Amino acid sequence: MAILETHGIGKRYGRRLWALRHxxxxxxxxxxxxxxxxxxxxxxxxxKAWVGFERPSEGRLVVDGIDPWxxxxxALRRIGYVPQAPSLYRELTVEEHVxxxxxxxxxxxxxxxxxxxxxLEIPLGARADALSGGQQAQVGLALALGARAPVLxxxxxxxxxxxxxxxxxxxxxxxxxxxxxATALLSSHVITDIExxxxxxxxxxGGRKLLDLxxxxxxxxxxxxxxxxxxxxxxxxxxxxxxxFPGPAGERLSLVRGSVPGGRTPTLEELVxxxxxxxxxxxxxxxxxxx
Amino acid sequence: xxxxxxxxxxxxxxxxLIAFGAALGGLxxxxxxxxxxxxxxxPGAECQRVFESTTIECQRAFDAFNSAQQSVGGLLMAPxxxxxxxxxxxxxxxxxxxELERGTVRLAWSLAPSRWRWYVARVLPMLVVVVVLTFAAxxxxxxxxxxxxxxxxxxxxxxxxxxxGGLLAARAxxxxxxxxxxxxxxxxxxxxxxVAALVVAVGLWxxxxxxQGILRSEAVAVPVNQEFxxxxxxxxxxxxxxxxxxxxxxWEYFGSDGSGPYDELGNSKYPEVMLIIPGERYRFVEAREAxxxxxxxxxxxxxxxxxxxxxxxx
Numbered sequence: 001m002a003i004l005e006t007h008g009i010g011k012r013y014g015r016r017l018w019a020l021r022h023x024x025x026x027x028x029x030x031x032x033x034x035x036x037x038x039x040x041x042x043x044x045x046x047x048k049a050w051v052g053f054e055r056p057s058e059g060r061l062v063v064d065g066i067d068p069w070x071x072x073x074x075a076l077r078r079i080g081y082v083p084q085a086p087s088l089y090r091e092l093t094v095e096e097h098v099x100x101x102x103x104x105x106x107x108x109x110x111x112x113x114x115x116x117x118x119x120l121e122i123p124l125g126a127r128a129d130a131l132s133g134g135q136q137a138q139v140g141l142a143l144a145l146g147a148r149a150p151v152l153x154x155x156x157x158x159x160x161x162x163x164x165x166x167x168x169x170x171x172x173x174x175x176x177x178x179x180x181x182a183t184a185l186l187s188s189h190v191i192t193d194i195e196x197x198x199x200x201x202x203x204x205x206g207g208r209k210l211l212d213l214x215x216x217x218x219x220x221x222x223x224x225x226x227x228x229x230x231x232x233x234x235x236x237x238x239x240x241x242x243x244x245f246p247g248p249a250g251e252r253l254s255l256v257r258g259s260v261p262g263g264r265t266p267t268l269e270e271l272v273x274x275x276x277x278x279x280x281x282x283x284x285x286x287x288x289x290x291x
Numbered sequence: 292x293x294x295x296x297x298x299x300x301x302x303x304x305x306x307x308l309i310a311f312g313a314a315l316g317g318l319x320x321x322x323x324x325x326x327x328x329x330x331x332x333x334p335g336a337e338c339q340r341v342f343e344s345t346t347i348e349c350q351r352a353f354d355a356f357n358s359a360q361q362s363v364g365g366l367l368m369a370p371x372x373x374x375x376x377x378x379x380x381x382x383x384x385x386x387x388x389x390e391l392e393r394g395t396v397r398l399a400w401s402l403a404p405s406r407w408r409w410y411v412a413r414v415l416p417m418l419v420v421v422v423v424l425t426f427a428a429x430x431x432x433x434x435x436x437x438x439x440x441x442x443x444x445x446x447x448x449x450x451x452x453x454x455x456g457g458l459l460a461a462r463a464x465x466x467x468x469x470x471x472x473x474x475x476x477x478x479x480x481x482x483x484x485x486v487a488a489l490v491v492a493v494g495l496w497x498x499x500x501x502x503q504g505i506l507r508s509e510a511v512a513v514p515v516n517q518e519f520x521x522x523x524x525x526x527x528x529x530x531x532x533x534x535x536x537x538x539x540x541x542w543e544y545f546g547s548d549g550s551g552p553y554d555e556l557g558n559s560k561y562p563e564v565m566l567i568i569p570g571e572r573y574r575f576v577e578a579r580e581a582x583x584x585x586x587x588x589x590x591x592x593x594x595x596x597x598x599x600x601x602x603x604x605x
Contacts, residue, residue, distance in 0.1 A: 051401055053604055073404035081401035087394050091303055103296040103412060104403035140398070147402065 002026040003151055003183045004050060008059035010207075011045050019045040020207045022059070027185060027200070029150075032177055034194040034215075035187035036272050037204035041279075043187040044084055046204070047153045051081050063151060077107075080144030080182075084155040086136040090129035094122060094139055101143050113146030116172060134165025141169065145176050152177065152184040158193060166190060170197040191269045203272055205279025215268060223263030224270050227252045243277030245270075296412035304385060304417060311378045315424050318371045322431035325363040330438040332356045339442075360439045371432060372454055375425050379463040380491065382421055383470025384483045386413050387599065391478035396604040406600050414471060414592065421467045422460055429459035447570045448524025452577070461581035461588075466491045468591035475595040478605065494587070502580060503528070510566035512539060524570030532561040539564065 004027035011020045020042040027033050037043050048054040050063055052072035060067055068075035088097060094117060102108045117124060122135050122142075131139065137157045144152055154173070158166045174197050177184045185202075188194050201218050203211040211218060223239075226247065239258030247253040255274020256263060266274070301308060334356055338349035390396045390413075403409040432455035437445045445455075453462070466487075473487040474480070510528050531539040532552050545551050553559055568576065 048603075053397070053400070076401065076404040079401070081397075083394070083397040083401065085394055085397075087396075087398035089303060089395050089398075090393075091305065092299065096299060096302065099295050100299050100399070101402050103293055103299070104399060104409055106404070108402070143398070143402065 001029045003029040003064050004062075004185065006046070006049075006059060006061040009046075009049065009056045009061050010058035011042070011049060011054055012057040018057075018207050020049075020056075020204075023204075023207075023209050025202065025209065025212060027183060027202075029183055030181055031200050032174065032184045032186065032198045033200035033202050034191075034198035035185055035202045035204065036189075036191060036194070037187075037210075038276060041204040042207045043204055044155050047081075047155045047185065047187060050075070050151075050153055051079060052076060078150050080147040080149040080152045082137070082140045082144050082152070082154040082157045084157075084159070086128075086133065086140065086160075088128035088131075088136055088139060090127065093125050093127050094131070095124040097128065097139060097143060098124070098146070101146060105147055107148065109146050109148050112148065113142040116142040116145060116176070120168065120172070132165075133160040134162065134169065137161055137165070137169055138172065141172060148180070150180075150182050152182055154184065154186045156187050156189065158188050158190050163193075166193050170194070173197065191272050195268045201268070201271070203275045203279070205276050208279065210275040210279040211271075218271055219265060219268065221257060222266050222271055222274070223256045223258070223260045224266045224274075225254045225256055225260055225263045227254060243274040243279075245273045245277045297416040300413050300416045301420075303413075304382065307382050307385065308420065311374065311381060312420070312424065315371075315374045315378055315428055318367060318374060319424075319427045319431045322367050322371060322428075322435050325367055326431070326434045326438045329356065329360050329363060329435070332359050333438065333441050364435065364439060368432060368435065368454065371428055372459075375428050375459055375463050376466055376491075378424060379421060379466030380470050380484060380487055382417050383467040384474040384487055385480050386417055386471055386474060387595065388474030388478055388480045388483045391475075391602075391605055392480055394605060400604050407596065410596050410599050414595075418464070418467065421463055425460040425463035426457065429456045432456070432459060443524050444570075445524075447573050449526035449568065449570055449573055449576075450524055452526065452573070453580075456577060458577050458581050458584075461584040462495070465494070465584040465588045465591075468588035468595075469494060472591040472595040472598070475598040475602070478602075498580075498583070498587075502583075506568055506576070507566065509572075510568060512564040512566055515563040515565050524573070526568040526570075526576075528566040528568065530563060530565050532559065533564055534561060539566075 004025065006023050006025040009020055009023045010018060012018050019040070023042070023046070035043050035046070045054055049056055049061055050068055052068035052075055055069050063075045064078045066074045066078065089100075092100065098110050098113050101113065102110050114124065117139065120135075120138050122131070122138060128136060128139070137160075140157065141154070144154075152173070158169060161169060170193055173184060173186070176182070186194060186198060195215070199215060201211060201213060201215050202209070213221070222242065239256050239260050242255040242257050244252055244254040253270060255266060255270060332352070332355050334349055334352035338352055390399065399409055400406055432451070433445060436451045436455050440448070440450060443450060453459070469491050470483070470487040473490055474483040477483045477486060506526070507528055512531070515530060529541065531541050532544070534540055542552070552561055
């Protein structure tokens with residue numbers, strides 16, 4: 001059953017700039033989904049629309065059956081949200097953040113938040129501006145978990161964390177989600193880390209959905225073919241080239257949907273890169289630009 | 292709203308609260324102390340009785356009283372008024388604007404299913420502080436005016452109108468409410484302070500024009516040769532001439548043909564009257580302006596609430 005859905009959602013800024021366009025999504029209950037895409041692909045806009053921070057320009061979206069723009073309070077009761085930039089009050093201590101969450105959110109479970117913070121040895125008496133970036137992210141996550149919401153939306157919480165802090169953050173997230181049976185949608189640029197934490201992959205590019213599958217299914221459905229730079233790959237019958245991108249040694253890698261003789265299983269990063277390459281707008285040729 | 296939420300709001304605005312609380316609290320205490328000092332210098336009843344032919348001792352007593360009243364008044368009352376106005380502005384703007392600017396609303400608004408709850412928790416404790424501090428300032432100013440003019444009943448006098456009493460608090464609350472609303476609309480603290488100051492200046496000036504119009508419609512005409520008003524607590528509005536048909540006209544009535552209201556000897560051709568509001572109406576006029584400012588403040592705070600429920604957190 002889907003707990004997060006969008007139906008033809010679009011969000012336009014100004015007259016022409018579409019951050020999202022015609023996106024249909026269905027995130028199953030109990031899943032941990034990685035939301036991946038380049039800057040400007042619409043990841044944050046999508047999450048903010050579910051939180052009721054952005055009003056869709058077209059289409060509609062629901063959280064557990066509730067349209068956040070029509071009933072923002074109802075939708076927010078079902079959501080724990082970790083915003084993109086650290087949004088803690090620098091004057092307040094960690095304990096005061098917990099107290100504030102309790103005053104703002106009916107049913108907020110301060111003991112859950114405190115336990116998470118204790119486990120991570122984050123001092124409750126420390127001011128937010130004295131915490132490291134990783135600790136601030138953990139406080140944000142602890143507050144979202146204390147909300148005991150069935151849905152967790154995390155907007156690039158790993159962006160400013162070092163590898164160890166990222167690993168700890170994901171460990172806490174996965175533990176909590178699995179224990180509560182919650183659903184999590186985690187937007188991130190760091191593909192290698194999310195592989196261990198997430199079971200689904202959602203790729204956005206240019207405001208459109210490029211891929212929405214389970215990670216295992218997505219990897220099984222694709223193959224990587226290596227070619228020399230500049231050469232063209234002709235896909236065998238029954239297979240289609242999704243996108244091509246440079247490999248680490250300068251070789252040309254092509255992500256192919258379907259099985260290909262000589263192809264190998266893609267890594268998650270290659271899977272994402274292939275789809276992002278497909279989603280990138282084609283650049284005009286030099287002659288066209290000159291004209 | 293709980294004690295916890297009020298405490299957190301005070302923590303978030305600790306600098307402004309300490310700075311302005313100390314400044315205004317100090318001025319209020321100083322105003323009460325100064326009132327006691329000036330009251331102690333009030334010439335005795337025997338000097339009041341023989342004022343016309345006062346003795347050297349009484350003259351000295353009057354000089355000491357007037358000197359103390361003027362120097363202390365100049366030193367305290369202007370800063371008191373300034374801080375009362377500033378407190379509304381500087382406590383009002385950051386409540387919403389600074390949170391929008393720093394992005395902390397993203398956390399708060401995602402936690403709070405009701406932004407009203409968040410708004411009330413932020414605004415109400417600060418509003419209470421503004422009311423308490425500025426009302427105390429109004430009472431202190433009232434007390435100082437009372438001892439400065441022992442010959443007047445300050446509850447029936449327009450002396451120091453708007454600079455004392457409950458009206459001072461009402462104006463501070465109006466400034467606070469406008470500051471909150473402008474901060475919510477602009478979402479950045481410094482530009483909001485500048486814009487709110489302009490809006491408040493225009494709003495108070497416009498309000499005074501409307502109020503003057505209302506007062507003129509209620510004014511009483513008294514002969515100009517009657518003992519003036521300045522010492523009686525009445526509010527002087529205008530001086531006019533009474534035409535033979537009883538119509539009241541001002542200077543502008545007389546044309547540029549040289550036919551002014553005075554003859555060659557400088558005597559008025561027409562009886563002159565002053566338009567005044569009798570001092571007995573002070574409490575009513577003060578309360579009416581306070582109610583009008585209260586209504587305007589509620590509208591500004593509702594506007595801010597409307598903006599908050601609709602706006603993006605940035």
